[in-house]
Amino acid sequence: MNLIRLLLRTSTIYLIIAVLAGILSGAAAAGLIALINTTLNQNQRLGTTLFWSFVGLCLVRLIANFVSQVLLIHLSQKAVLDLRILLSHRILASPLRQLEKIGNHGLLAILTEDIQAISSTAFTIPFLCINIAIVVACLVYLSYLSKIIFMIGISFMFLGILSYSMPMKKAMSFLKFAREQEDKLFKHFRTVIQGTKELKLHRQRRKAFISEDLYSTVLTYRRHNVIGMSIFAATASWGQILFFISIGLLLFIIPMVYKIPSTTLAAYTLTTIYLISPLEYIMSMMPTLTKALIALNKVESLGLSLTDELDELGSDYSIDSNQDWKCLELENVTHTYYQEREESNFILGPINLKFHPGEIIFIVGGNGSGKSTLAKLFTGLYLPEAGKIYLDNKLISHKNIEWYRQQFSAVFSDFYLFERFLGLDQSDLDIQAQKYLVQLQLDHKVTVNNGVISTIELSQGQRKRLALITTYLEDRPIYLFDEWASDQDPIFKEIFYTQLLPELKNRGKTILVISHDDKYFYLADWIIKMDYGKVNAEY
C-alpha cells in the first residue's frame, strides 16, 4: 500500500488517468472477445450493429491504450526524478549521525538502485491495471456463459494463487538478501574509485581485493538474484500449466458428467486462451513489484521514509545569523558513539563550556580524543544526547536547530568545496572574493566570475584556502577550523595564525581552532583540552 501511496503522491493525476485509460482499454479488449464469440456463434453474416460495435471497441482499445502508454512515459520519468529529489531532501533533513551510520555507499545504493526499483513500478502499474481489467471482464463474461464452469475456473485460479504465494515468499527472501549484497557492492565500488592509487601501486592488494572482496560479493549477489528470479519463473510456468489443465478439464472431463452446448464450450475455450496472456503479464510483473517493495522497505528501515511528510527542520524560524550574540553555553552536553561491544563505546562529555564574541579558542588533544566530535556537537550537526545548549539563553532544540546552525562557518578536516559560491547573494561578491584571493595568495591561480570559481583542480592546501574564502564570504559570527593549517606550508601557517585569526577576532568573530600546532597556542584566549572524551577548559 505504501508503494501505491508513494506513486500517487509523486504523480497523482497522471497515474489516475493512466489507470482509468488502462481499465477502459482492458474492458474494450474483453468486449471484443465477447463480440467475436457472439459473431462466430451466430454462424451468419455480420450484422450492422455488431460491425459498428466492433469498430467502436477497436477505436476505444486503440485510443485508451495509446493514452495510457503516453501517460506512462511521463509518469515513469516524473516518478524517478521526483523520488530522487524527495530522497535528496530527506537525506539532507536527516540527522548527520544517522547518515554516517548508513555510509556513503549505502546512500548511493539508495539513490540509484532503490529509487530505480521503486519508480519502475510506476511504469508497470497502468499495464497491470489494463491486464487486471481484462481478466475481470473476461471472468464476468465467463460467468455469464455458464455458472458451473465459471466456479470450476475460479477454483483453479485460487489454486494457482495459493500455490504461487508460498514460493513467492521464498523468492522474496532471496531477493532481499541480494539487496543487502548490493550495499556491500557499492562499498567495493567506492574502494575502486577512492583507493585507485593504492590499488594501482600494489598488484597483490589489487588482486586480493578483486578476487576476495569484489568478486565474492558479485557472485553472492548474482546467485541470490538468480535463485529468486528462477523461483518466480517456475511459479509462472506452473500458473500457465494450470490454465491448460483447466482447458483440458473443460474439453475432456466436464462434458462426461455435465452436458455443455458446443458453442458455450468454444466460447469458454477461446476466452480462457485469451486470458493466458494478461495473466502471464501479471505474473511476470511480480519480481518487479517484489523488488520495489524490498527497496521501499530498505529505504524506510534506514529512517529515510519517503511516504511521511517532509519535516523541514525549524521552518518556522528565521535563518538569519545573529551577529549580536552575547553568550553560547554548553551545559552537561554528551554524545556517545555506540559500538557493537558496549565496553568500546566512545563517550564525549559531559561538556560545560561558555563562549563569547571576539574569542580565539584552541581545541587540542591527541588523535581520537574527540575534537571533531565536539566540533559537530558545537555547530549543531549532532544534537546533544543529554544536556543543553543555550544561545543567549535560548534553548537549542530540534525546532530551532536549523537557525542555530546558521551562526557557524566551518572548514572541517573532510570539507567539501563547491564549484561556485552557492547561496551567497551579495552584489559585490566577485570583488570581495577577488580581495580574499589576493590575501590568500590564490589570485594567480583562480578567478571568480559571477560567483563561479574558475577551477577547483588545485593542491589540497590551495583548496583549503578556497574553503576559507567561502567562510569569509559567509560572514557568520562564529568560525570553526578543524586542522585547517595542517596542509599549509610553514610561511602560510604563520600567516594564518598570526594575521588571519587576529583579523577575524578584531572583526568580533569567535574562532574555534582545532590544532596540533602548539607553537601558536599562545595566541588563544583560552584552550579546550581533550583527553579521551573528557573536556577541560584552560584559561
Ligand SMILES: Nc1ncnc2c1ncn2[C@@H]1O[C@H](COP(=O)(O)OP(=O)(O)OP(=O)(O)O)[C@@H](O)[C@H]1O
Ligand atoms: N562516525 C563515527 N562512528 C563511530 N565512532 C566514531 C565516529 N567518528 C569518530 N568516532 C570515534 O570517536 C572518537 C573521537 O573521534 P574524533 O574524530 O572526534 O577524534 P579527534 O580528536 O578529532 O581525532 P583526530 O585528531 O585524529 O582527528 C574516536 O575514538 C573514534 O573512534
